[in-house]
Amino acid sequence: METKDVGDxxxxxxxxxxxxxxxxxxxECLVCYxxxxxxxxxxxxxxxxxxxxxxxxxxxxxxxEARLEGMGGFCDCEVLFNAYAPARHLWTPEHWSVDDxxxxxxxxxxEPETIPACAGxxxxxxxxxxxWERARRW
Ligand SMILES: [Zn+2]
Ligand SMILES: [Zn+2]
Numbered sequence: 001m002e003t004k005d006v007g008d009x010x011x012x013x014x015x016x017x018x019x020x021x022x023x024x025x026x027x028e029c030l031v032c033y034x035x036x037x038x039x040x041x042x043x044x045x046x047x048x049x050x051x052x053x054x055x056x057x058x059x060x061x062x063x064x065e066a067r068l069e070g071m072g073g074f075c076d077c078e079v080l081f082n083a084y085a086p087a088r089h090l091w092t093p094e095h096w097s098v099d100d101x102x103x104x105x106x107x108x109x110x111e112p113e114t115i116p117a118c119a120g121x122x123x124x125x126x127x128x129x130x131x132w133e134r135a136r137r138w
Pocket of ligand 1: 043044045046075076077078
């Protein structure tokens with residue numbers, strides 16, 4: 001019977017796959033990485049992906065968690081929600097449009113629906129790339 005081996009092999013493949021998927025890209029910044037991980041895997045209520053980024057890419061950033069928590073990021077999704085926001089130049093600015101009746105309506109500024117590919121940071125940096133800025137709401 002080969003069932004045990006097949007099971008072990010499948011498990012290894014899954015593990016290898018998820019390892020690859022959760023590895024930060026070359027020059028990918030912390031915040032783009034977290035954004036990608038939240039889309040793929042969601043938040044488990046901890047800074048697990050921030051820690052993984054630090055361990056993989058910026059091992060000297062030992063104060064990273066304290067810094068993120070200081071900005072309201074007590075877990076990975078809160079870093080995206082509280083600490084950083086999409087940079088200004090990615091937003092759709094407030095503008096005038098027309099509604100179905102042809103009446104002018106003021107459309108409020110809107111956050112980008114998708115963030116462009118990471119603009120890149122130097123290896124070892126735990127700073128965001130220019131896709132992000134410190135959130136104003138905190
Ligand atoms: Zn969270
Ligand atoms: Zn980035």
